[in-house]
Each structure stands twice: as C-alpha cells, then as structure tokens.
Amino acid sequence: MTKSNTARHPSRRQFLQTLAAGSATAAIMTTVPNMMPGVVTGRAQAASPANLRNLVAAPSSANLIPGGAIQTPVWTFNGSVPGTLLRVKQGEDVNVAFENRLDEPSSIHWHGVRLPNAMDGVPGLTQKPVAPGETFEYRFTARDAGTYWYHPHINAPTQLARGMYGALIVEEDDPISVDxxxxxxxxxxxxxxxxxxxxxxxxxxxxxxxxxxxxxxxxxxxxxxxxxxxxxxxxxxxxxxxxxxxxxxxxxxxxxxxxxxxxxxxxxxxxxxxxxxxxxxxxxxxxxxxxxxxxxxxxxxxxxxxxxxxxxxxxxxxQGDRMRDEISTARMALSANPLPEPDLQNARREQLLYTGGMMGGGVLRHLVETGKIDQGFLGGVRSMAQSMMGMMTGGGVWMVNGRDPERDDNGPLFDLKAGESCVFTLTNATAWYHPIHLHGHAFRVISRDGTPTRYQEWQDTVLIAPAEQVEIAFVADNPGDWMLHCHILEHKFGGMSGFVRVA
Structure with a gap:
C-alpha cells in the first residue's frame, strides 16, 4: 500500500494556485454536518439488523497486468476489485456496516440509489467522514430495481483510481428470462x-x-x-x-x-x-x-x-452445442420503477452553464451566436475568459453558472420545494464531454439541442457533448442537500460541482 500522508495533500485552493507548475493530491474534506438520529459511527455500535452486510475498506493487491506475474497494490472493499457484489430484491432493506481500515477518511456513496439524504455518503454534506478505525452503518430501502454501484465520495479521484468500488444489483419482482x-x-x-x-x-x-x-x-x-x-x-x-x-x-x-x-x-x-x-x-x-x-x-x-x-x-x-434453433422471443421489457412523473407544463425552469477547462476558446461565443444561451442569462455569470484567468489566480478550472465552490459561498445552486417539478437546461460551453450526475433522484432526459429524445429515458448521469444543450426533468421529492456534479472526477475536483437543496 502507498500510505496516504495528509500533510502532503494540499487543499484544492493550493492546488489551483500552482496548477501551471504541476500536480497535487486530493484534499480531504473535514466538514461535519448534522447526523441522522440512530446512525452511529466509531466503535460503539447499536444493535444491528439480522441481514447486516459488511464492507471493509483496506489495502490489498490485485493481478491487473496480464500474465499474473506482477501484483499491483490496491485499495479495496472486502479485499477484492471489484468489491463484494451486493444483491437484494426490490423493496428489501439494505443494511451495510462500512468499516474503514485505510489510513485516511472514506465513505460509501450509493450511486444512483434514491435513498434518505443521510445515507448518501457525501462527507461535508450528508455525513461526517468515516475516520480510520471507525464504522458507519448505511440503512435504506431499495425502492427501484436496477443496476447500481457503490464507491467513496471523499478523496474520490484517488480512492476510486486505487480500486474502491463495487456493484449493487436490485432484482426485479418479475425478471426477464435469460440463460x-x-x-x-x-x-x-x-x-x-x-x-x-x-x-x-x-x-x-x-x-x-x-x-x-x-x-x-x-x-x-x-x-x-x-x-x-x-x-x-x-x-x-x-x-x-x-x-x-x-x-x-x-x-x-x-x-x-x-x-x-x-x-x-x-x-x-x-x-x-x-x-x-x-x-x-x-x-x-x-x-x-x-x-x-x-x-x-x-x-x-x-x-x-x-x-x-x-x-x-x-x-x-x-463454443459448445446450440442452445436453441431460433433466437429467443421472450420479452425484454422491464417493469417500470415507481418514479414520479414531472409536470412539464407547470415545472420550474432553471439553467446550468458549464464553463472552463483548456481549449474551450470559442465554444461559449458559438453558443451565444446560435441562440442557445441568451445574453441576459450570460450577464449573470462569469465568462469563460474569466474562468480561464481564474486557473492561474487560484480560481476554478471549471465553473457552474460562474461559481467556483472553493472560492464562492457554498450555498446551493438552487433551493427547490418538496414535490416541485423541475426542468433544468444544462449547457456545455467547454471543449470536453461531461457526464453530469444528480444524487438522490432520477430524471428524464427530454431533449438534446432542442430536439425531443426518442425514448425520454430515465437517468441519473447524463453525458453532454461539447457545445451541446440537454434538458432534464424530475420531481424534487427527496428532501435534503443533493450533489450535482461532473462524474469525471478530476473535473469535479476542479470546480464542476455544486448541490441543490430540496426543502
């Protein structure tokens, strides 16, 4: 294991101030939010449910390079990469005791799962960091069938790159037939x-x-x-x-x-x-x-x-004998999950403009000239040129509506009312792709560059191409503070991040 030394980890501000000179390691968040009653950390544990599963974060090794002659030091859940495959039935409770045996704080974010805010695993926003030697119990109900996964949400660029992730499969009540x-x-x-x-x-x-x-x-x-x-x-x-x-x-x-x-x-x-x-x-x-x-x-x-x-x-x-003489005609369609349908006619509408990064040059200008961004909205945010200048002066490499969460106030991007239908227009004014992930909710992708999507697909992570504009719609039905960020982890680290608050 490569031991993590907190003293060698500069803050994101320090990193950005020296961006042109080289690289740095990720900062560790230490902000302590309010905790959910009944959830315990540390060695003193409350009574645990009978179906409790254990996930232990610890250093290990893996045969990644073909041939198996070289062992690569990794960080893992339960000693393997990927970590333990978790399977539950839709509607069942998920109870996981997470024990941190790393030399730095960690957590578990249940990516894509609609769950109580205190179980979302974001240190500094929904829970305290799980310190070395401590345990945190995650408890929630698997409301939606489907394919999900878990990973840390603190020092994430380092911890994921070292191997800390696993799958959570929520099985359908009425699964399709496959071999x-x-x-x-x-x-x-x-x-x-x-x-x-x-x-x-x-x-x-x-x-x-x-x-x-x-x-x-x-x-x-x-x-x-x-x-x-x-x-x-x-x-x-x-x-x-x-x-x-x-x-x-x-x-x-x-x-x-x-x-x-x-x-x-x-x-x-x-x-x-x-x-x-x-x-x-x-x-x-x-x-x-x-x-x-x-x-x-x-x-x-x-x-x-x-x-x-x-x-x-x-x-x-x-290889082997033919399983059948004709391709199976069994149904492929899955039953819908219990997602609230947004009211598009009466929805609240907001814009999110993503700027910054290298080689972005004329993308923002092009979007203004083509009418994707109106001048009135643009006047309320910093320009891409200002964002680029910020890279050399301690500002954000990336910005959301002109905001750098490190330098600006850390309030929400938007305060949403519980049960409110929302349509967000996400505009990528950069030269790079960005997969934008919203915690705690699923949204319909309703249009791309003004053209309605064919399938109106439900997602929680939508990929936006350079100069593309995407509309997503959802019901803000899950109270709490929810991250909304690029899932290219280095972009999130560089400022393409924020949160929405659902009252």
Missing part, C-alpha cells in the same frame, strides 16, 4: 513501470483536460477477459463504468444488443442506432445479447472512443 447474467465493472488503470498505480492524482493536465486516463482497461479487474458463450444463448449484461474519466465507445463486434435499461431504469428495448455505444463514467447500461444460432469463432468487443487507440474489452468465444 445467463453478467455484471461487468469496466475501469482503466494508470500504472507505473513496476505495475504500481501511478501516485500522481489530480494533475494539472488531467484536471483541465479529459481527466485521469489509464492505459490498461479491465472488466472486473481482468484485461480483455475470454468468456465462453453458446450459439443461441441469451445473455443479460449489466455494465457499469467505474473509471475516473474514461468514456468508452463500445463496438459490439457485429452483435445486435438490445438496450433494456439505463442507470438502472427501464427503457424501451432497442438496438442503439449508432455504430458504437457511448458509455460515460458513472453510467450503467443493461443489454440483452442474443448469440446468433449459427455463430462460430467469437465476438471481440472493443472500445473505440479514441481513433487509433482502441482498447479490447471482452472476447465472447463461441
């Missing part, structure tokens, strides 16, 4: 010459550009796993992008996978129109894959996001 199910947590790793994780986190180039990208891509910590499948077999694949920053463009090698859920929530089953499927950090996607009944050889799934820098993902090797 097998796979859960794939897809990640990339930046390693040194001896197989160790590169210890330079939140470097200036990463924060101002595309984030921390690693050269080794793995699925469940294995590089390009070889998986045997049979002709005619129907497979459900639950994919989770756990990378700090890498967006995958998945080429399914001639297969015709049906997308059946996004971010845990059902979508009308369909084969995506694009030749590759864009898969952003934090996002989950459930596919049904039918292996052709006459298939031979194999199907090599690839990541093609960067031209000329393709990454192998999974090799589906066809």
């Amino acid at each position: 097998r199910e796979f859960v794939w947590l897809i990640d990339d790793w930046r390693l040194g010459a001896n197989g160790e994780i590169d210890p330079t986190f939140n470097g200036g180039h990463d924060v101002g550009h595309a984030g921390r990208l690693g050269e080794l891509v793995t699925v469940n910590s294995v590089h390009n796993p070889d998986i045997a499948v049979r002709p005619g077999e129907r497979i459900r694949v639950r994919m989770i992008n756990t990378a700090n920053a890498r967006i995958f463009a998945i080429d399914f090698a001639g297969l015709a996978p049906h997308l059946i859920a996004l971010d845990g929530h059902p979508i009308t089953p369909h084969v995506p129109d694009e030749p590759v499927f864009l898969f952003a950090p934090g996002t989950r996607a459930d596919f049904v894959i039918d292996v052709p009944v006459d298939a031979t050889g194999g199907f090599a799934l690839l990541d093609r996001f960067f031209d000329g820098l393709e990454n192998p993902l999974v090799n589906l090797r066809v």
Whole structure:
C-alpha cells in the first residue's frame, strides 16, 4: 500500500494556485454536518439488523497486468476489485456496516440509489467522514430495481483510481428470462513501470483536460477477459463504468444488443442506432445479447472512443452445442420503477452553464451566436475568459453558472420545494464531454439541442457533448442537500460541482 500522508495533500485552493507548475493530491474534506438520529459511527455500535452486510475498506493487491506475474497494490472493499457484489430484491432493506481500515477518511456513496439524504455518503454534506478505525452503518430501502454501484465520495479521484468500488444489483419482482447474467465493472488503470498505480492524482493536465486516463482497461479487474458463450444463448449484461474519466465507445463486434435499461431504469428495448455505444463514467447500461444460432469463432468487443487507440474489452468465444434453433422471443421489457412523473407544463425552469477547462476558446461565443444561451442569462455569470484567468489566480478550472465552490459561498445552486417539478437546461460551453450526475433522484432526459429524445429515458448521469444543450426533468421529492456534479472526477475536483437543496 502507498500510505496516504495528509500533510502532503494540499487543499484544492493550493492546488489551483500552482496548477501551471504541476500536480497535487486530493484534499480531504473535514466538514461535519448534522447526523441522522440512530446512525452511529466509531466503535460503539447499536444493535444491528439480522441481514447486516459488511464492507471493509483496506489495502490489498490485485493481478491487473496480464500474465499474473506482477501484483499491483490496491485499495479495496472486502479485499477484492471489484468489491463484494451486493444483491437484494426490490423493496428489501439494505443494511451495510462500512468499516474503514485505510489510513485516511472514506465513505460509501450509493450511486444512483434514491435513498434518505443521510445515507448518501457525501462527507461535508450528508455525513461526517468515516475516520480510520471507525464504522458507519448505511440503512435504506431499495425502492427501484436496477443496476447500481457503490464507491467513496471523499478523496474520490484517488480512492476510486486505487480500486474502491463495487456493484449493487436490485432484482426485479418479475425478471426477464435469460440463460445467463453478467455484471461487468469496466475501469482503466494508470500504472507505473513496476505495475504500481501511478501516485500522481489530480494533475494539472488531467484536471483541465479529459481527466485521469489509464492505459490498461479491465472488466472486473481482468484485461480483455475470454468468456465462453453458446450459439443461441441469451445473455443479460449489466455494465457499469467505474473509471475516473474514461468514456468508452463500445463496438459490439457485429452483435445486435438490445438496450433494456439505463442507470438502472427501464427503457424501451432497442438496438442503439449508432455504430458504437457511448458509455460515460458513472453510467450503467443493461443489454440483452442474443448469440446468433449459427455463430462460430467469437465476438471481440472493443472500445473505440479514441481513433487509433482502441482498447479490447471482452472476447465472447463461441463454443459448445446450440442452445436453441431460433433466437429467443421472450420479452425484454422491464417493469417500470415507481418514479414520479414531472409536470412539464407547470415545472420550474432553471439553467446550468458549464464553463472552463483548456481549449474551450470559442465554444461559449458559438453558443451565444446560435441562440442557445441568451445574453441576459450570460450577464449573470462569469465568462469563460474569466474562468480561464481564474486557473492561474487560484480560481476554478471549471465553473457552474460562474461559481467556483472553493472560492464562492457554498450555498446551493438552487433551493427547490418538496414535490416541485423541475426542468433544468444544462449547457456545455467547454471543449470536453461531461457526464453530469444528480444524487438522490432520477430524471428524464427530454431533449438534446432542442430536439425531443426518442425514448425520454430515465437517468441519473447524463453525458453532454461539447457545445451541446440537454434538458432534464424530475420531481424534487427527496428532501435534503443533493450533489450535482461532473462524474469525471478530476473535473469535479476542479470546480464542476455544486448541490441543490430540496426543502
């Protein structure tokens, strides 16, 4: 294990002031909010429910590099990467005792889960940091079926990059019929010459550009796993992008996978129109894959996001007897989750303008000239030029509505009324992609660049392309302070973050 030394971790302000000169490690939050009654930390524990599960954060090692000769020091939940796969039925209670055996504070955020605010795992906003040697019990009900995951929300760029994440599967009451199910947590790793994780986190180039990208891509910590499948077999694949920053463009090698859920929530089953499927950090996607009944050889799934820098993902090797003579016609559609439908006619409407980063040049100007941003709104926020100047003077690398949460007041972006329908217009005035994640809620993606989306999909993490404008709609029905941030973790660290308050 590479021991974390708090004295070597400058604050985000110190990092930004020296951005041009190099890199730094992440700051550790220490703000203490009010705690939920009945939830305990430390060694003195209250009576625990009978179905309590344990997740222990601790250093370990993993065979990440092909060949298995080199062990990479990692940080894990329960000694493995990914951490323990948690499965519950929809409507069941989730009770997890999280014990921190690291040398620095940590927490667990239950990504995509609609749960009580005090269980959201955001130190400084919803709970105290779980200090080394302490335990925190997370308790909530799994209201929505689907594919979710868990990870820390303190010093996240470092802790996730070292391997701290796992899957939470909430099973449907009425599941679809498949022959097998796979859960794939897809990640990339930046390693040194001896197989160790590169210890330079939140470097200036990463924060101002595309984030921390690693050269080794793995699925469940294995590089390009070889998986045997049979002709005619129907497979459900639950994919989770756990990378700090890498967006995958998945080429399914001639297969015709049906997308059946996004971010845990059902979508009308369909084969995506694009030749590759864009898969952003934090996002989950459930596919049904039918292996052709006459298939031979194999199907090599690839990541093609960067031209000329393709990454192998999974090799589906066809072998064995045919499972059926014709492709299964069993239903693929999942039952809807109990999400409140927003009232678009009477919704509150707000704008979120994302600026900053490197090479953004004329993006903001283009958006104004094309009418995506009106001058009146722009007058109330800082310009991109001011944001760029801030990079050299201690300001934010990235800003939300002109705000840098480190330098400005730490109040909410918006105060929302409980039960209020909201439509947020998210505008990406930068040269980079941003997956924007809202805690504690799911939202419909209702339009992109003014064009209604075909499936009006429910998500909690929406990928926004450079110069793109996306409308999302949701009901603010979950009281508390909820993070709203870019899930490229280095961008969040650099200022692309904030929270909304639901009264």
